[in-house]
Amino acid sequence: MRQPKILTTMRGYSLSLFLADLLAGLTVALVALPLSLAIAIASGADPARGLVTAIVGGFFISLLGGSRVQIGGPTGAFIVVVYSVIADHGYDGLILATFMAGVILLMAGYFRLGRLVAYVPGAVVNGFTIGIAIVIATSQIKDFLGLQMGNVPAEFISKVQALAGAADSASLSALLVAMVTLVLIVAFRRLAPRWPGLIVAIIAGSALAWALGGSVDTLHSRFGDLPANLPMPMLPQPTFAKVVELLPSAFVIAFLAGIESLLSAVVADRMIEGHHRPNAEVTAQGVANIASAMFGGMPATGAIARTATNIRAGGKTPVAGLVHALAIWLMMAAFAPLVGQLALPALAALLVMVAWNMSEPHKWRSYLAERRSDQVLLVLTLVLTVVVDLTIAIGTGVALGLALRIERNRLRPGRWTGLSREDMHSDQDEKQP
Numbered sequence: 001m002r003q004p005k006i007l008t009t010m011r012g013y014s015l016s017l018f019l020a021d022l023l024a025g026l027t028v029a030l031v032a033l034p035l036s037l038a039i040a041i042a043s044g045a046d047p048a049r050g051l052v053t054a055i056v057g058g059f060f061i062s063l064l065g066g067s068r069v070q071i072g073g074p075t076g077a078f079i080v081v082v083y084s085v086i087a088d089h090g091y092d093g094l095i096l097a098t099f100m101a102g103v104i105l106l107m108a109g110y111f112r113l114g115r116l117v118a119y120v121p122g123a124v125v126n127g128f129t130i131g132i133a134i135v136i137a138t139s140q141i142k143d144f145l146g147l148q149m150g151n152v153p154a155e156f157i158s159k160v161q162a163l164a165g166a167a168d169s170a171s172l173s174a175l176l177v178a179m180v181t182l183v184l185i186v187a188f189r190r191l192a193p194r195w196p197g198l199i200v201a202i203i204a205g206s207a208l209a210w211a212l213g214g215s216v217d218t219l220h221s222r223f224g225d226l227p228a229n230l231p232m233p234m235l236p237q238p239t240f241a242k243v244v245e246l247l248p249s250a251f252v253i254a255f256l257a258g259i260e261s262l263l264s265a266v267v268a269d270r271m272i273e274g275h276h277r278p279n280a281e282v283t284a285q286g287v288a289n290i291a292s293a294m295f296g297g298m299p300a301t302g303a304i305a306r307t308a309t310n311i312r313a314g315g316k317t318p319v320a321g322l323v324h325a326l327a328i329w330l331m332m333a334a335f336a337p338l339v340g341q342l343a344l345p346a347l348a349a350l351l352v353m354v355a356w357n358m359s360e361p362h363k364w365r366s367y368l369a370e371r372r373s374d375q376v377l378l379v380l381t382l383v384l385t386v387v388v389d390l391t392i393a394i395g396t397g398v399a400l401g402l403a404l405r406i407e408r409n410r411l412r413p414g415r416w417t418g419l420s421r422e423d424m425h426s427d428q429d430e431k432q433p
Helices: 005-009 015-042 047-064 076-110 114-119 122-139 141-145 156-165 172-191 197-211 219-223 240-272 278-294 304-312 319-339 344-358 361-367 372-388 390-411
Strands: none
Touching: 005 047, 015 047, 015 076, 015 197, 015 219, 015 304, 015 319, 015 344, 047 278, 047 319, 076 114, 076 122, 076 240, 076 278, 076 344, 076 390, 114 278, 122 141, 122 156, 122 344, 122 372, 122 390, 141 172, 141 344, 156 372, 172 197, 172 344, 197 344, 219 344, 240 278, 240 304, 240 390, 304 319, 372 390
């Protein structure tokens, strides 16, 4: 079934549901705004691109998606591939690759391939997720410490060497701002998890940066004024050679968008005891990425952390996601000059926390109890993600994982280590709207 979940949830929709969705949407918008800015910067893009992605991509993911509580937008999982595409092909290349990925996802939804994520080995997912987290964390060292250096190399070994070479230029002010922000994020998460602690921590860190006399970089000082409006939509202008050149990147973007959105929907199902529609979700990701590319945005997908925030804040239907997108648009229009004063070390601290959460440290001990073959697959995917290339890591990991599955099925039919079929059995409606 590819019917958007919003059509189901609108049956019997009431004022009380709308008020719950309104509050949840506003809460998530406060969390998503600094995250969208930080992810865009870490990806090598202008910060405004992150806001465009959250607004346009997030809107269509909620409008057409198969989950009642999914929140979409730019996510940390894309940072590595987006940075690489921009470095090799420029931002126009990223727009075309994102558009192509949207078309691929639309085709996947049309042919009902949403459930194929169940056949991606869990070890591969865990491996490239931890690898991406490592890359994100190292990419933030420059702003976290206020290092005075040029562009950070994309290749991991060269990046570490360049950061080490600039260590003596670290700024005590930048480090103080980053540490205060990081401590506040952790404190809010533990002591007041229902509060929009991220935005409070970022504002507090930025206020400290201002109090220190302007020696800390801000969004405005590095990138100039943020736009107050969305750009006009435009179709990319592809050539055959460019399409062929960007096709591997488009498949990686489509794969990441599909798998992260479906994993997020599974997590949401467990939190609300519901069922998402995987093919509707994949179709929505396709439309969202096409629309994001047309407005000059980045790749978009379902975001696990923001979806969980939406649930904890009381979101009941996709209307909360629509409110979240519209609220970011209004904040972009009304407060662009103030947003420009956010301190870059504070945003770096936010992404360091995002990277830590992505690595899921609470699961590390359980990995030691897995089969040796799964452990090797996880480590191999992790190393290839960090040191070589995400495309190669995913291709190699999935190929080896499927080979292992075939061998295990030959020896013990019916055994599998990926997501369970029960987790992905979700085309049916919930009993209540």
